[in-house]
Amino acid sequence: MEVLNAMRIGVSSLRYYEVIAYVAILVILYYVINAIYRVTLHPLAKYPGPFLQKISDWPLVLHCYGGNRHIIEYQNHQKYGKIVRYGPNSVSDDTLLPSHLEKGSQCPIPALVQHSHVHADNSSRKGQHQKGEWYKTLDISAGAPSIQMMIDKSEHAIRRRTISPAFSERALRDAEGLIAVNARKLADAIGTLPDGAKEGKWTRPTNMNDWATYYGFDFVSDLGYGRSFGMVENKEDRWIPGVLKSASRFLYYVGYLPFARLLRPLMGTSIQDYVGGQSAADSLKYTRLANGRLAERMELERKLKDSGKETTRKDTFHYLLNNKDPVTGRGFTTEELQADSSLIIAAGSDGVGLAVSSTIFYLLRYPTTLSKLTYEIHSAFADASKIRHPKLGSLPYLNACVDESMRLCPAKPSTLPREVLSGGMIIDGHHIPQGISVGTPTYVLHRDEDIYPEPWEYRPERWIVDEKTGVTTESVAAARSAYCPFLIGPMNCIGKNMAYIAVKQALAHLLFRYDVRQAGDELTGGGRPDLEEGRRREDEYQMTDYIIGFRDGPMVELKSRL
């Protein structure tokens, strides 16, 4: 008691600035001791990585904020090797297991794609992992998790079963007609650019990425809600892609903030309109937009039911509003539907936009490839109305061009975090303990020169077995097995087949209708010598990584071929 009294007297006799100084010293001491622990006794202490990233998560937050995380990850793996510690509790692994290659395995699966993206269903199995904490901030504003946020595997499986009919073979067959309408509108709209209408004239320069992005949003909303945004034809809604980009940046870095869990309860409230800058406000604006789209669609469904009519068009939300999980009988709550509404617009639109604009960039950079692809498309279809599957899906060069674009520009280029569960897991012979975040950076993996010789080159031929080019069955199998723009396993992209159709429809319609050339002396959209290190390759289409790869350019001109 006396001691306590003495302490109280001691503290009360301190001046306020002395108290602040002592508190500051204690805080600094805490961080210094923590940093020393993280580089000495911490279970990840032996793994190489940049010093600041070993002791703090703040560099990662800055990389996400700056949009260059994929580039930093590439540089780190070049410098430190296959396993890199990129945060106090996080490691990434970028290469194939050498043992698989030596054995000449048909399916040399990358170390962490195998472990972290293909989830283990047996909960007692060693090597268990689940999606990391970062996922908890995605789509959080809706008040319930979206399917992508579902961390618990059995809960995810229920959600996936319920959503699956919207992406089934049958749904895809119905979808292609609608996607083709959107692709035709894209080609029509580009043709009405000034000058292009006059026969034999090139259009004025236009930004291919803008058009590809409008198309991505239009097809996703048409397919999702039965009503297109109409961005290709009208300017009214063209503000939406900018808001999504800004919102995406916000959700990216906020999810990695060391105090993210304290912020989560505030997310989705009007506080975001005032605190957190423009991107926080945009995140809320985007949520309201997605909620609004859903509310309209729910109202339509209600009216249809009241009138006893069946919908003639089965869009994605027709399935989501009416489906129940066949095993548990559970349907979706409104909050879950809102979260999936935000997810589906974001997941579908920019991924497809990126694949289309990056393909056009690389085709302009490689004129022989452009000629070969144009020839293939023209030989396959007598007129634009015939551009449909199964023929569209069977064009080997088009398939190879699309795969090569997504190899170089995967829509989610950086490490997607997976958390190791109890029992730990073994990666490349290393035991990684529980609680550690692991993952594979797709951008880095897709540039592994053992699997993709001359990895920076856009070479669709690497996907086609051909004696003349020296591409063997084995090399194509190796390239395929490490290829993961949609990830691998039960939590991969459910819209993968739809995305392929949308990308091929757009490219086929554009190249069928037009000759395309770069506008001006330089091909825009690539790296430049005056940019930061890692962004200086003129032949590499540049992405700004805010979860999804955002981009600009190329500026193009088009001339009608018909």
Ligand code: HEM
């Ligand atoms: C080229 C285009 C696309 C690419 C590269 C792509 C890529 C991906 C990736 C990598 C994931 C996993 C994300 C994670 O685990 O964090 C994912 C998930 C997802 N994607 Fe896509 N996507 C594309 C287009 C689409 C389209 C068109 C749709 C729907 C219309 C869609 C719907 C979804 C959904 C719903 C998920 C969550 C799946 C789940 O958690 O079970 N995506 N996508």
